[in-house]
Amino acid sequence: MKNKKQILANRNASELRQDLITGDWVVIATARAKRLDDYKKQREISTTSVEECVFCDPEKSGQEPDVLIYKDHSNRWSLRVFPNKYPAFSKAQSAREWTEGPYFAMNASGYHEIVVTRNHYLDLAQLDPLEVAEVIDAYQDRYLSLMNKKHINYINIFQNHGKEAGASVSHPHSQIIAIPVISPGLKLELNGAQSYWKANKKCVYCIILEWELSHKKRLLFENDSFAVFCPFSSRVAFEVWVVPKKHRPYFERITNEEKIDLGEALGNALRSIHVALDDPAYNYYIHTSPCDGKDYPHYHWHIEILPHTATWAGFELSTGVEISTIRPEDAVEHLKQALYQANSNN
């Protein structure tokens, strides 16, 4: 048994925590801790007006034709998906590969689409669960269309919210980028999950879920299908994961019931961050199995949410080891309080 003094001393010690999936390391350096207010961004009015917005009226602003459109009961569009005008990966490109001396390169051929919800001001943190579920529905819809295209081996679905998180348009939107290579970030997780399975005959994400759901000290929210928690080796302060409770390798096979539960879970996760940190910039993305024709029975898809609470500087860029200043066990308490506050206001 530890005594109280030891426990308190340990609370202020910096920790190196290992990512159970990838073997990566993070540092929790609470001696460098900031107050909650310091995690909140300086308010900055960078929202474009509705009149100038390029996503409020996509036809008028010369966007490419929709590849998907959802309408509400009044027959107004509620969500639309169209190709990015400035794609990082473009279907116009052939799948040419080449070498230059010792180096290897290929054309960045692929698909780059924008998913826009109608309301110019309300992001996913402010939408109701069924509206969030509609966004998930669109993700799945486009995933199923893109996954069988030629030369597409991985599909990234993500959202950048706020200028500091890289959003160049303030109107809430997600992006879908379908690419010919399996990204190194995902490969680390795929390899980690496979090694863990080989050694333990269990999915590493299922093991994490079981642990988080049993002691609940980093758990923010759960419903029938999803658990929402701050990961043990959080890379940034207030990082949150949304993970299907059952072992599910493939996002695109999500059921209608699960989509509704995910609308609630993702909405709550984003809402708690929105309230606790006063609408910070954030990125979230889906990590799911590649669509390269191989099977990935040991992987477990999930969503990672990274609020923009820190600048990754020389140490992080050099080492890949992130320094965070709050323990996830403490971060989740702020988020739980914020979620309680948000949901009791509704």
Next chain:
Amino acid sequence: MKNKKQILANRNASELRQDLITGDWVVIATARAKRLDDYKKQREISTTSVEECVFCDPEKSGQEPDVLIYKDHSNRWSLRVFPNKYPAFSKAQSAREWTEGPYFAMNASGYHEIVVTRNHYLDLAQLDPLEVAEVIDAYQDRYLSLMNKKHINYINIFQNHGKEAGASVSHPHSQIIAIPVISPGLKLELNGAQSYWKANKKCVYCIILEWELSHKKRLLFENDSFAVFCPFSSRVAFEVWVVPKKHRPYFERITNEEKIDLGEALGNALRSIHVALDDPAYNYYIHTSPCDGKDYPHYHWHIEILPHTATWAGFELSTGVEISTIRPEDAVEHLKQALYQANSNN
């Protein structure tokens, strides 16, 4: 033979370039290109005054006692190294390891030091080659002291310049963090270099050098000991590497002659970035072999400089694939011009 039209078409196509060392991917998306001015940061007066500076008079501002001090011919200090007051890794901590359920963690024990040059306003881009060499000398000096400490397996040496790159104090300073684990970022390079050696019986960095020095299309500068160039798979616009020309696994074995050459090479690299992009924020760091008692004959130490020209957003965070908007072959032309301009002004 390609005709001119084909060449022009290819210039505007996005490319996926593979990092020869790690297998990582980057995208060069010139269709999303910005003008040179767009890479320059918005000027922001965030420099602390000399009176308020915590590094101009370290004793007065209550810094820890120096672990190293260099003096000039007037017996004034020119450079000093002292422990960070808010260390991410601290020698005060024992080397305790523990588990929590399925997870593994350890105390972040180690050393975190600050290297300060005297002048409050002039960073390495503005110092003369011998002054930069003195900084390198201090890096080596501290490296040699820290490498044999208990539980230290890797030593990170880096500099954050500018607020956007994570510098919280504007007085020019570098940091040295000695840690108990070998970072995943370095491990990728160590593994890549070893695999390449096994397959080709040659160092991958030597192969890169040979190629870059022969055709020179990404070469910014060279002297007897160092080559400075924009890497083929640059992760950010205007990324620059400084690499010893001879095969050298261990930074700490740098000779006096090489230190003087590195002062010139690193100074020129930073100066060209300073002039071309109007003093942008940047990070640089040394990647060298671990000091864990093992041999790393296949690795080749070097410095990577990352100007803060982009925000890594959802795509980069999710995939580990960076999107850059200028080809390194074009970036180096801007840098060469800037270097020529800077050196002819002196």
